[in-house]
Amino acid sequence: MSLDFDPSSLSIPKGHHIGGRYIDFGGEPIEVRRPSDLQVMGTLEDGGEEAVEAAVQAARQALKASNWSKIAPIERARVLTRFAELVEQRSLDLARLEAANSTRLIAETTVRDAARTAGTIRFFAEYCDKLEGQTTQTQSGILSMVRPEPYGIVAAIVPWNFPMITAAWKFAPALAAGNAILIKTSELTPYTLLLLAEIATEAGLPKGLFNVVNGYGQTTGAALVRHRSIGKISFTGSTATGVAIMTLAASHGTKPVTLELGGKSPQLIFADNEDLDALAAKVAAGFMGNGGQVCTAGSRLIIQRKIADELVEKIEARCRAITPGPTWREASDFPPIINEKQLARIDSLVQKTLAEGATARVGGSRLETRNEGSFYAPTLLEGVTPEMTGYQEEFFGPIASIHRFDEVEEGIAMADHPTYGLAASIFTTDIKKALLAAEQIESGMVWVNQNGRGPEFTFPAGGFKGSGFGKDMGRVGIETYTRQKAVWINYAA
Structure with missing residues (x-):
């Protein structure tokens, strides 16, 4: 049915x-x-x-x-x-x-x-x-x-x-x-x-x-x-x-x-992950779900360099493979932005970030569809640095920035944000890395090998710092x- x-x-x-x-x-x-x-x-x-x-x-x-x-x-x-x-x-x-x-x-x-x-x-x-x-x-x-x-x-x-x-x-x-x-x-x-x-x-x-x-x-x-x-x-x-x-x-x-x-939640991804297709699906959903209109959206992709290029290619493919459409159609898998005002705000933040020196690997503009709604293209930004708008401000849209690291401690340090501390996702098969990162990242919620809460009601929701x-x-x-x-x-x- x-x-x-x-x-x-x-x-x-x-x-x-x-x-x-x-x-x-x-x-x-x-x-x-x-x-x-x-x-x-x-x-x-x-x-x-x-x-x-x-x-x-x-x-x-x-x-x-x-x-x-x-x-x-x-x-x-x-x-x-x-x-x-x-x-x-x-x-x-x-x-x-x-x-x-x-x-x-x-x-x-x-x-x-x-x-x-x-x-x-x-x-x-x-x-x-x-x-x-x-x-x-x-x-x-x-x-x-x-x-x-x-x-x-x-x-x-x-x-x-x-x-x-x-x-x-x-x-x-x-x-x-x-x-x-x-x-x-x-x-x-x-x-x-x-x-x-x-x-x-x-x-x-x-x-x-x-x-x-x-x-x-x-x-x-x-x-x-x-x-x-x-x-x-x-x-x-x-x-x-x-x-x-x-x-x-x-x-x-x-x-x-x-x-x-608000939040600028990290997705901290270690190179010990082997199934990059499954990983790409989780990571993409982490910033594209509900059109990115999620306070816990994993909008900062912090990826260990060894797998970064291959993983980013797979995430990019998922950004391009969406089916945007009305929310009342079962076949739609990518929804609109709530209204034109919010879409204009998202695009303004993206354009400021691009003008400051970042580049858009995919997306970076309004998504033209057959619908009259306000859709924004899933966007991956490269070269976003801490002084840029795209690092400091919450997009609240389907936007993620890509960051690379080499050593474990470097990645954990990058996961912290100076303003926000709502949520963090850690992807690793190494329990030691998971526990170390969960302990050190200043965030009110931490998920390991998933992004977002599960169906249980016992898990408290809330953040630290400006979150x-x-x-x-x-x-x-x-x-x-x-x-x-x-x-x-x-x-x-």
Whole structure:
């Protein structure tokens, strides 16, 4: 059975989802376009302070009426498990909506995005009754306890590149820990989040615990960060925006933030790899997947000289062998850039790097296709040095720079980046080299012999340095939505 579908046949959510229903406030209209053909998919509004205030009030009332943070954890788990089941039942609807509205291919959204969203909800549902406090040693007659407690209302601001999965990493643990969640969608890719809020209400989640507001970052996003009733902010996006959010949060209530930001992730490749065809497939996917629109994209290829020329030829062949096309066609294996503005930004960075002295071995320009979408050619850059734009800036497109090394320590040193430290991939059959590199590279995530996380939910995601701080997923992914209360009881008094 073909996965192809007609994007114009989809049912499109309309409005913010606040208090269990769709609602508008008459704000500035925002056209939402399909990246694959740039056609208008629907219209939403910039909610601003009015929508944020309504969502906060709905969350406050829901927490009070439902006693969500105080009910038996197993009851929270029951509701969230039902939520996961309904997501699975609606997985095709979600997968199609995600594919049409974003750069995610239908071949991937059906088997990955929707399924992993349901899995994330189920994973954290199982954690509801496993958050533990502790008692500390004291003198006789004293009981000292540390209790994990929810913040109350938390806000998540999610990006456009993996809108459904990234949001689930935030709303699932926040709800499981006993919080209410307010999510600001990207104005470019709002629809799956709105449908998820609708499904959550259908699953029996108290109305107002899961609210979704639409709008621009500088208006609706800023209103979320400023609101003093919001106890914590979680953000995934660019480093520049993360810095702005952290600054704004500090000046309006000094609330804690979790930030997963940009990256210039290395793929460190040692010469002991024997199957260069299989290796080329992994490395190419590491910077071309989702059109390179991945924060962990392995955009710096650091290759031991002995195999560099042969491996680069094989990677180049894969750059040329793509099948670009609409995200709603199963045969497409290379998606568009999210919009024309982002494509122009990518091309500007590439052209600056070329003007600074680098050369394009393949690509280096817009990709002309039969579609009307914004496609950029997979690009391999040679001669990129640390002072160049292409080394310093995150492309967020299908671009990789090629670097060669001779000795092990030289390659490991090259893998570090002065600004970013989100992820790193190491390809070697030598466990000693793998462990040495993993230990020395300053990065929040390290993969050996693959690029990107697997299907497991226990692996935390987050970076070092300019790539942010705090983690999503894993046990720490739910602990980050709790605060620690110290209780001292003098029962001998």
